[in-house]
Amino acid sequence: MNPCRVGAAIGACLMGLLAQPTFAAVIDGSNIPSEGLTLRATQDTPTGFGNATGGGQDSAGGSEVNALYADINGGVLTIGITGNLEGNFNKFFLFIDAVPGGENVLANDNADGGFGEINNMAGLAFANGATMDHGLRFEIGGGFYGVRQFDLIDNTAGDVATGGGPGDLPLAGVGSGGFTVGWDNSNVLGVDGASAAGAATATSGWEIEIDLVQAYGLSQGDINLAMVVTNGDAGFLSNQTLPGLNGAGNLGGGNGQTLPVVTIPGLPVPEPSAALLMGVVASTIAATRRVRG
Numbered sequence: 001m002n003p004c005r006v007g008a009a010i011g012a013c014l015m016g017l018l019a020q021p022t023f024a025a026v027i028d029g030s031n032i033p034s035e036g037l038t039l040r041a042t043q044d045t046p047t048g049f050g051n052a053t054g055g056g057q058d059s060a061g062g063s064e065v066n067a068l069y070a071d072i073n074g075g076v077l078t079i080g081i082t083g084n085l086e087g088n089f090n091k092f093f094l095f096i097d098a099v100p101g102g103e104n105v106l107a108n109d110n111a112d113g114g115f116g117e118i119n120n121m122a123g124l125a126f127a128n129g130a131t132m133d134h135g136l137r138f139e140i141g142g143g144f145y146g147v148r149q150f151d152l153i154d155n156t157a158g159d160v161a162t163g164g165g166p167g168d169l170p171l172a173g174v175g176s177g178g179f180t181v182g183w184d185n186s187n188v189l190g191v192d193g194a195s196a197a198g199a200a201t202a203t204s205g206w207e208i209e210i211d212l213v214q215a216y217g218l219s220q221g222d223i224n225l226a227m228v229v230t231n232g233d234a235g236f237l238s239n240q241t242l243p244g245l246n247g248a249g250n251l252g253g254g255n256g257q258t259l260p261v262v263t264i265p266g267l268p269v270p271e272p273s274a275a276l277l278m279g280v281v282a283s284t285i286a287a288t289r290r291v292r293g
Contacts, residue, residue, distance in 0.1 A: 102133030113148025123255030
């Protein structure tokens with residue numbers, strides 16, 4: 001048997017074992033369910049923070065999160081969240097557990113890039129023992145929008161993108177420091193104040209791409225996510241989380257509450273069989289070279 005063909009066949013098998021899903025999301029906050037990302041959670045709770053119906057970038061009348069799509073590929077975490085944030089300076093916090101360390105219960109000494117509103121959630125816990133170490137916060141109101149990243153280990157924060165309010169949205173492919181963000185705040189689909197049945201119909205919201213090496217010095221491993229919409233000073237939490245709260249009402253103050261968590265699988269560690277195949281491929285290639293020589 002031709003050793004070259006054997007090597008090619010084994011190599012193809014190995015590539016199949018180690019293959020990851022491929023996608024090329026356009027980071028603009030639109031058409032999120034069509035980007036090829038894996039659906040991780042769908043909202044099961046009607047919004048307790050009002051329902052926007054006008055279709056403007058100010059999302060007048062309400063805030064909600066409908067579905068979470070996310071994958072890790074090639075050292076990049078890509079997240080799509082359908083929903084909208086009312087333009088009254090309500091906040092949307094996305095918590096990320098990507099590296100060792102962090103907080104399973106929020107302390108009261110964290111920086112979030114704004115006026116420290118995150119500390120009004122001190123005492124908020126995360127399910128499944130997750131220790132959140134980083135995150136993003138979004139806000140929008142008259143004359144201002146802000147996307148900030150924060151580090152719960154070093155207690156530091158910084159701007160990803162800021163601008164002049166609803167008139168500067170939608171955003172497409174903006175950011176720095178390993179973060180790229182798209183935000184279309186015009187959603188009117190999905191849940192409303194009475195039902196969550198339409199959650200899967202929403203298509204626009206937030207898209208986030210994080211270069212894990214550049215942003216966190218991380219290249220592989222599972223990542224935990226949690227999120228919640230709050231009022232302006234983050235002293236009152238809505239019932240809009242993903243995963244959902246099974247129909248529960250607004251959480252209110254963060255102290256003593258627990259946010260649900262979803263895990264995004266990271267790069268797989270090769271199984272022993274895959275490692276063995278790698279050795280066989282290397283040996284076959286070496287043998288081929290000897291035959292040809």
